[in-house]
Every structure is written in structure tokens, then in C-alpha cells.
Amino acid sequence: MSRQPDIAAGRLTGADLDRNFADLAPPLTKLEARVAAERCLYCYGAPCQTACPTSIDIPLFIRQIATGNPLGAARTILDANIFGAMCARVCPTETLCEEACVREAAEGKPVEIGRLQRHATDALMADGRQFYRRGAATGRNVAVVGAGPAGLACAHKLATLGHAVTVLEARAKAGGLNEYGLAAYKATNAIAAREIDYILGVGGICVSTGKALGRDFSLGELRESHDAVFLAIGLGDTNPLGLGDGLSGVIDAVDFIAELRQASDKASLPVGRKVVVIGGGMTAIDIATQVKRLGAEDVTIAYRRTRAEMGASGYEQDVALASGVAIRASLMPKRLVGADGAVVAIELERTRTEAGKLVGTGELETLACDQLFIAIGQSLVTAGLVEAGIRLEKGRVVVDAEGRTSAPGIWAGGDCVLGGKDLTVAAVEDGKQAALSIDRALSGAGAIAAE
Amino acid sequence: MADLSINFCGVKAPNPFWLASAPPTDKAYNVIRAFKAGWGGVVWKTLGEDGPPIVNVSGPRYGAWHSQDRRVMGFNNIELITDRTLEVNLQEIKQVKRDFPDRALITSLMVPCTEDAWKAILKRVEDTECDGVELNFGCPHGMSERGMGSAVGQVPEYIEMVARWCKSHTRMPVFVKLTPNITDIRWPARAAKRGGADAVSLINTISSIMKVDLDRMSPWPVVDGEGSHGGYCGPAVKPIALNMVGEIARDPETAGLPISGIGGIETWRDAAEYIALGCGSVQVCTAAMVYGFRIVEEMISGLSNWMDEKGYRGIEDFRGLAVPRIKNWENLNLDYAVKASIDQDLCIKCGRCHIACEDTSHQAITQMVDGVRKFTVMEEECVGCNLCAVVCPVDDCITMVPLADGAVDKRTGRVIGGRRTWLQHPNNPMAKEPA
Numbered sequence: 001m002s003r004q005p006d007i008a009a010g011r012l013t014g015a016d017l018d019r020n021f022a023d024l025a026p027p028l029t030k031l032e033a034r035v036a037a038e039r040c041l042y043c044y045g046a047p048c049q050t051a052c053p054t055s056i057d058i059p060l061f062i063r064q065i066a067t068g069n070p071l072g073a074a075r076t077i078l079d080a081n082i083f084g085a086m087c088a089r090v091c092p093t094e095t096l097c098e099e100a101c102v103r104e105a106a107e108g109k110p111v112e113i114g115r116l117q118r119h120a121t122d123a124l125m126a127d128g129r130q131f132y133r134r135g136a137a138t139g140r141n142v143a144v145v146g147a148g149p150a151g152l153a154c155a156h157k158l159a160t161l162g163h164a165v166t167v168l169e170a171r172a173k174a175g176g177l178n179e180y181g182l183a184a185y186k187a188t189n190a191i192a193a194r195e196i197d198y199i200l201g202v203g204g205i206c207v208s209t210g211k212a213l214g215r216d217f218s219l220g221e222l223r224e225s226h227d228a229v230f231l232a233i234g235l236g237d238t239n240p241l242g243l244g245d246g247l248s249g250v251i252d253a254v255d256f257i258a259e260l261r262q263a264s265d266k267a268s269l270p271v272g273r274k275v276v277v278i279g280g281g282m283t284a285i286d287i288a289t290q291v292k293r294l295g296a297e298d299v300t301i302a303y304r305r306t307r308a309e310m311g312a313s314g315y316e317q318d319v320a321l322a323s324g325v326a327i328r329a330s331l332m333p334k335r336l337v338g339a340d341g342a343v344v345a346i347e348l349e350r351t352r353t354e355a356g357k358l359v360g361t362g363e364l365e366t367l368a369c370d371q372l373f374i375a376i377g378q379s380l381v382t383a384g385l386v387e388a389g390i391r392l393e394k395g396r397v398v399v400d401a402e403g404r405t406s407a408p409g410i411w412a413g414g415d416c417v418l419g420g421k422d423l424t425v426a427a428v429e430d431g432k433q434a435a436l437s438i439d440r441a442l443s444g445a446g447a448i449a450a451e
Numbered sequence: 452m453a454d455l456s457i458n459f460c461g462v463k464a465p466n467p468f469w470l471a472s473a474p475p476t477d478k479a480y481n482v483i484r485a486f487k488a489g490w491g492g493v494v495w496k497t498l499g500e501d502g503p504p505i506v507n508v509s510g511p512r513y514g515a516w517h518s519q520d521r522r523v524m525g526f527n528n529i530e531l532i533t534d535r536t537l538e539v540n541l542q543e544i545k546q547v548k549r550d551f552p553d554r555a556l557i558t559s560l561m562v563p564c565t566e567d568a569w570k571a572i573l574k575r576v577e578d579t580e581c582d583g584v585e586l587n588f589g590c591p592h593g594m595s596e597r598g599m600g601s602a603v604g605q606v607p608e609y610i611e612m613v614a615r616w617c618k619s620h621t622r623m624p625v626f627v628k629l630t631p632n633i634t635d636i637r638w639p640a641r642a643a644k645r646g647g648a649d650a651v652s653l654i655n656t657i658s659s660i661m662k663v664d665l666d667r668m669s670p671w672p673v674v675d676g677e678g679s680h681g682g683y684c685g686p687a688v689k690p691i692a693l694n695m696v697g698e699i700a701r702d703p704e705t706a707g708l709p710i711s712g713i714g715g716i717e718t719w720r721d722a723a724e725y726i727a728l729g730c731g732s733v734q735v736c737t738a739a740m741v742y743g744f745r746i747v748e749e750m751i752s753g754l755s756n757w758m759d760e761k762g763y764r765g766i767e768d769f770r771g772l773a774v775p776r777i778k779n780w781e782n783l784n785l786d787y788a789v790k791a792s793i794d795q796d797l798c799i800k801c802g803r804c805h806i807a808c809e810d811t812s813h814q815a816i817t818q819m820v821d822g823v824r825k826f827t828v829m830e831e832e833c834v835g836c837n838l839c840a841v842v843c844p845v846d847d848c849i850t851m852v853p854l855a856d857g858a859v860d861k862r863t864g865r866v867i868g869g870r871r872t873w874l875q876h877p878n879n880p881m882a883k884e885p886a
Contacts, residue, residue, distance in 0.1 A: 031521070038519035041844050044802030045818060066519055102799040106845060 011295025020293035037066035051100035073120035088118035135162030148176020150414025151232035153431030170212035219388035235378035253375035272370025279375030281311030403434035453758035466491035471734035472559035488744035492555025510674035514661035525687035583624035589655020604630035607642035614646025650709035656682025689715030700729035719753030804839035
């Protein structure tokens with residue numbers, strides 16, 4: 001092929017970019033919030049609350065909004081989920097609380113729980129009132145590795161219980177995927193950073209950035225200097241495509257999203273005219289939609305299985321489609337086509353499922369591309385874990401119901417653990433539960449390791 | 452096609468929908484718009500005696516109780532009677548009646564409690580050739596402090612006296628508008644009848660403080676930092692008004708006295724309910740103030756279609772049909788029993804029936820059956836109170852099913868049958884009638 005890659009920065013600028021990266025779901029006005037709140041039936045043993053991984057008392061907080069008590073609503077939310085502001089924006093509510101809403105059963109139109117949660121947490125962020133304070137000092141020290149949602153949820157709960165917490169974060173900023181992952185239009189106005197400021201406002205949490213496990217410290221050292229350790233390192237590696245990834249223009253979607261989230265000027269990011277994204281999860285949707293919104297002309301997600309099997313929810317797929325992204329299912333990568341060291345196309349093979357197994361049909365299709373984004377999953381960086389006596393399985397940390405690893409005094413949660421749900425809200429719950437378990441163990445009421 | 456026309460105490464109108472004496476009927480401009488929109492009649496906003504015009508507050512006059520989506524559920528006002536001159540009002544009434552001869556035009560009046568005052572104004576109103584007068588014995592704010600409005604309506608003897616004066620000084624039909632700010636509506640109604648009134652109109656507004664402004668620590672609406680009680684109306688008062696209408700309709704002393712029903716009427720259905728309780732016309736104010744005059748189109752079409760569906764050719768065909776079924780509690784059948792029944796196909800599993808029954812009533816609804824979230828009625832506990840059906844958000848999901856004769860009430864073990872009221876009940880030591 002004699003194609004020359006067409007990659008350029010500044011395909012869109014100014015107002016176009018602002019519009020494309022504005023709030024995906026704008027905040028409810030006061031009247032909209034009241035009307036939305038009024039639709040809540042204040043269910044008993046509410047299915048929405050049962051469906052929430054952090055068990056937020058949703059009927060209560062919506063009633064608080066309806067009665068003109070948004071700060072009370074925020075308190076109800078944060079008591080269960082200290083990351084209530086970001087979860088309001090990024091939770092796949094359509095598969096959690098809003099799917100369970102009885103209004104969904106009755107009318108196919110649930111109460112807008114996510115947007116109401118945002119209404120309440122926005123009110124709190126604007127007001128700035130600090131609900132939490134450090135508990136009476138216990139004299140115990142806990143180290144938290146990773147300042148993402150799991151790590152900071154754990155740190156916050158530990159601080160309220162009076163334990164001194166040190167958080168070690170490999171990146172330059174705290175926040176984890178809230179800061180470096182996710183689509184920018186879901187976290188506008190630096191909400192991720194403002195939320196973390198609020199969380200750290202409890203006091204008693206020392207965050208140390210630029211400190212990577214294995215490079216700057218070991219779990220053994222942490223274990224010696226602290227009474228307990230919570231491991232919330234997420235998934236630090238991405239899975240390679242394995243088709244001769246040496247070509248330029250083949251880009252790790254997670255890296256690009258992080259760059260986009262941190263860019264002071266989104267127009268500075270170079271994007272291809274034609275873009276293909278390989279993958280079917282949230283990362284694939286986020287990269288495809290954002291690259292399209294940066295000005296790529298033609299963006300196609302190619303996923304090896306069917307639409308229904310994609311990790312991304314129907315709502316997320318709709319966001320991509322509405323942004324002009326094409327989703328092509330049942331196509332698996334076969335070969336990269338390069339020219340002068342740069343990718344210019346990808347050859348894909350049509351698939352089907354035979355006896356539960358995905359097989360190629362032999363039918364090939366080539367999609368031209370100037371950039372090829374790889375979003376086929378992330379993996380755990382295992383260095384330093386096994387040496388510390390932490391049992392791994394299927395490339396993840398094994399924990400018990402309370403988040404205890406096999407290594408005494410080390411708990412783990414979030415995306416790095418086996419059975420992790422790859423959800424912010426689930427990570428928050430892991431952190432909260434681990435903190436409670438650590439507290440029980442440190443007060444002599446609980447065990448320090450998994451059986 | 453049903454005939455909606457009425458003849459109310461000799462006053463004819465093409466339909467029973469009248470606008471009540473209130474801001475919407477204060478001047479010709481509004482009344483003409485109302486008649487063009489289709490209203491069957493109006494009661495012109497209350498005229499006072501000749502003299503310096505009434506002065507209203509120039510701060511807020513109206514307040515409302517809103518639902519969450521800002522529907523006006525209740526409304527109140529501190530506006531007084533017309534603040535335009537008597538002469539201007541009378542001229543306009545005369546012209547409007549001339550221009551709309553087929554519509555009912557009643558003039559509301561409120562003057563000091565002397566025979567001369569009433570005699571003087573009645574003479575001038577007669578000259579307008581309007582269809583009748585309505586004596587405003589109802590307004591609870593402002594004018595009542597000056598010995599008029601509800602200050603008269605709260606004393607049956609005054610009602611009787613003024614009604615008698617009016618009947619002796621005019622050939623026009625005289626309606627007496629009653630205040631609900633009393634203990635028993637039958638007393639003022641009986642007084643009006645004794646005084647010779649042709650009809651009663653009710654209810655006027657209820658004394659109210661809409662809410663307290665918690666920032667200014669003042670009744671709301673706030674007039675320069677302070678507030679006064681107003682007159683409450685709108686949909687929220689309809690049940691109170693219906694009861695008062697029903698009490699007058701079934702009181703042997705006033706039975707048959709024509710009633711113009713007022714209070715929270717927003718739809719044809721509301722109007723039909725008042726008519727079923729005996730009203731010969733209905734009066735509307737709040738709904739018109741909230742939505743504009745065109746609501747009468749829905750009222751006419753809705754009432755007409757419903758009457759066609761029921762086979763009622765005219766208003767008289769169903770007027771008062773519900774009155775004989777208003778009873779005192781002691782006359783209700785204590786041998787009758789119902790049980791709640793939850794339609795599992797319609798149930799959306801919100802759990803409200805369960806928690807209402809569990810926390811506040813009879814512990815008769817499950818929340819879990821065989822480990823599954825399921826709401827079913829335990830008939831051995833259910834007293835048939837209707838609370839679950841009231842709190843259920845789904846239409847017709849919970850119904851109260853009567854037990855058939857011969858069936859056993861699982862709660863009491865009693866075999867259903869018979870018709871004993873409290874007056875015949877064995878538990879009543881004062882039982883007057885044999886079981």
C-alpha cells in the first residue's frame with residue numbers, strides 16, 4: 001500500500017472542542033431536579049439501593065433533594081460512597097440502580113438517580129461544607145498503595161476511624177482512573193481533583209506521589225513500618241495486540257486517554273483522519289468517542305464478538321454511535337499493514353461462535369487507518385507481589401470476602417483483585433470494606449489474613 | 452349529545468360552569484373574554500357601597516401551595532372586593548348583560564350590615580338587568596375586620612336578617628355565599644333559607660396562612676416584612692367543600708335548597724361530583740386563574756361526553772343522585788367486609804403497601820415470600836382499611852374485594868351476611884334497633 005498516514009493535531013479547535021468535550025449529561029436545573037426527585041416512589045427495601053455496590057440509601061437522598069435539603073442528600077450519598085460525585089457521572093446506572101428502579105419496571109423510564117446524585121454532590125462541592133473529620137487517634141499506621149478510588153475510599157474511612165494513613169501513588173497526581181482514565185466529557189471542571197481535595201479534607205491522610213511499588217519501596221518494607229497495608233494498585237499494564245506492534249500509529253488507548261485527560265489544550269493531541277479501535281469495553285468506547293470528538297473523520301470500533309457481548313453497556317455504545325463512531329462486531333484482528341514503519345491499515349477476519357468457541361470464518365476485511373488504538377484489556381503488574389507472599393490467580397490478587405490477601409496484614413481491593421468488577425463504584429466499596437476489616441483487625445476483633 | 456343547559460332559580464345558562472366572584476370577574480374586559488371562551492355564567496366580583504374606592508395592598512396578594520412540579524394545589528389571596536368605583540362596575544355589568552343575554556350574570560355584593568345600605572345598592576344593581584345577586588358573607592380577610600364578609604357569615608342570625616332585607620327589597624333571585632370558617636355549615640345554610648334566600652353558594656375561602664417564610668420569619672406572601680391570613684382555595688379545598696355541600700343537601704331543613712357549588716373545581720369530573728351532590732351550578736376561580744379561561748372547553752366536552760356515556764340527557768338527570776348515599780357512620784353496614792387484593796402482574800414491587808401496613812396499620816402484607824421480594828395480602832390480618840390501595844402508585848393494582856355472602860372472614864372467623872349497623876350491633880350498649 002502506498003498510503004501515507006494522515007495524522008494531525010488541531011483538527012478541531014476552540015468552540016468546537018469545547019462543545020464536544022462539554023458535560024455529557026449536563027446538570028439538572030433546580031426545577032428539573034425537583035421534578036425528577038418527585039418521581040421517586042420512596043420504595044421500601046428499595047431495589048435501587050440493593051443494586052448499588054455501595055448501598056447508598058437512594059430513596060432517602062432523593063427525598064432530601066425533593067424537600068430542598070441537597071446537602072443532607074450529599075451526606076447520605078457520601079456516607080455510603082465517598083466518591084459520590086464521580087460515581088454520579090461515571091457509574092453505568094443503566095445496569096445498576098436505574099435498571100432496578102421500579103419506575104423502570106412500570107414505565108421503562110427510571111428515576112434519574114445518577115443525575116440526582118450529581119445534583120446533590122454538586123451542591124456540596126459548591127458549598128464546600130466538610131462533613132467528615134479525623135477520628136480520635138488510635139496510634140495505628142496504615143499504608144495504602146495506589147491513590148485511585150479504592151485506595152482513597154479506604155484511606156478516608158481509615159482516617160475517620162482514627163488511623164494515620166500514608167498513601168503511596170506512582171503517578172504525579174492522586175485519583176487513579178478518575179484522573180487519568182475515563183472520558184473527559186464525564187469529568188468536566190476538574191471534578192475528579194476537586195473531589196479528591198474534599199476527600200483528603202478529612203485530615204490524617206498523607207499522599208505521597210511519584211512512589212511506585214517495586215521501584216521506590218517494597219511491600220515488605222511497608223509491612224514493617226505500618227500496622228496494615230491496603231493494596232489498590234489497579235491494573236498497570238495493557239494487553240498487547242501481538243501482531244508486530246512495532247509500527248508507529250499503533251497506540252495504547254489507556255495511555256492516550258491519560259494524555260488527553262491531562263492535556264491543557266486538547267487541540268494539541270494528534271489524531272488520525274481514519275481511526276480504528278480494537279476492543280469492546282469501556283476503554284474502547286471512551287477512546288473512539290473522544291478521538292471522534294477531537295476531529296477524526298472516520299472512527300470504527302472493531303470487536304471480535306457480537307455487540308451484545310461487548311463489555312460496554314448499551315448506553316455507552318449509544319454514546320459512541322451518537323458521536324458518529326461506527327461499531328463493527330464479529331471482526332478479529334489478523335494482520336497490521338504498514339508503510340514506511342507506520343500503520344496504514346488493519347486486516348480483520350470475520351468470526352462466529354461455534355460450540356461456545358469463537359472461530360474465524362476465513363472471510364477477510366481490511367480497514368484503512370492512520371491510527372490504530374488498542375483497547376483489549378489491562379493486566380496486573382505482578383512485580384513485588386508474589387515475593388510478599390500474595391497469592392495470585394488468573395493474573396489477579398486473591399482476596400477473601402473482607403479484602404484480606406493471603407499475606408498477613410495486607411488487604412487489597414479495586415481492579416487488581418480477582419473478581420473485580422472494573423467499576424469505580426465497586427472499587428470504592430472494596431476500599432470501604434477493607435478499611436472496616438483493617439479496623440476490626442487492628443482493634444483485635446478480626447483476623448489479619450485470608451484463611 | 453347531552454344538554455348542559457341549566458335553569459338555576461330562574462337564572463338560565465347554556466352550561467353549569469360559572470366563574471366565581473373573584474379577580475377574574477372584576478371588569479368587563481375579563482368577563483367578555485370568559486363569555487367568549489364559553490363560560491355559562493359569571494358572578495361579578497363583589498361590589499361595595501358607593502364611596503371612596505377600596506384600597507388593596509400593592510405587595511403580593513396571592514400565595515400558593517405548589518406540588519414539586521409547581522402545579523398549584525392550593526391558593527390563597529388577600530385581595531379585597533372590587534377596588535373600582537361602583538358606577539363603573541354597574542355600567543359595565545349592564546353593557547355585558549346586554550351583549551351576552553344568554554349567559555348568567557350574577558352580581559356579588561357586600562355592604563355594611565344595615566338595611567338602608569343593602570336597599571340602596573340593590574336598587575342600583577337591579578337597574579343593570581343582571582340575573583341576580585349573591586350576598587358575599589364569606590370573605591375571611593380584610594373586609595371581615597370591618598364587620599362584613601365572613602363576620603356576617605359566621606352569625607346565622609345576621610345571615611337570616613340580611614337575606615330577608617334583600618328579598619324584601621328586590622325582585623331578583625338572592626343567593627347567599629357561605630363561609631366555611633364555621634363549625635357546622637348547616638346553621639348558616641338554615642339561616643339563609645329562613646331569610647328567604649333562593650340559593651346558597653359555597654364554599655368561600657378558608658382562613659389560611661400559606662406558609663412561613665423561614666428566612667424572613669414572616670407569614671408568606673410577605674408584605675413589607677409582615678403577613679396576614681388570607682382566603683384559601685384551589686384543588687386542596689375540594690374535599691372540605693364537597694362535605695359542606697353534602698351536609699346541606701341532606702339536611703332535612705335545607706333539602707331542596709338550590710346550591711351553587713364552589714371549591715377546587717378544575718375539571719369536568721370535579722364539577723360532576725358537585726352536581727351529583729345536588730348543585731345546580733358550579734363556580735370556578737382558581738383553575739381559571741392558573742390556566743386561563745380556555746379550561747372551560749375541556750369541562751364542557753368532558754361533562755358532555757360522560758353524560759352521553761351514562762345516558763344522562765340533562766344536568767337534572769344526575770343532579771343529587773349521590774345525596775341519598777351520604778350517611779352517618781352509625782348507618783354504615785358493619786357486616787360488610789373487604790380484603791385487599793394485589794394484582795401481581797401490575798405490582799412493580801415498590802414495597803410501599805408493605806411498609807405502610809407494617810409500620811402504621813395491621814401487619815397484613817408480606818415483603819418476602821419464599822425468599823423472593825413479593826407483596827401479598829394476609830387475609831387473616833387484613834381489616835380492609837384501604838391504606839395499601841391509597842399508597843400504591845399503580846392504578847388498579849390493589850383493589851378492595853368484598854367478601855361474598857356466606858364466605859368466612861379469615862380475620863374474625865365470622866360468616867359474611869346480614870346488614871347490621873352500629874344501631875343494631877350487639878357491642879353497642881345503646882343499640883336502638885333490634886338486630
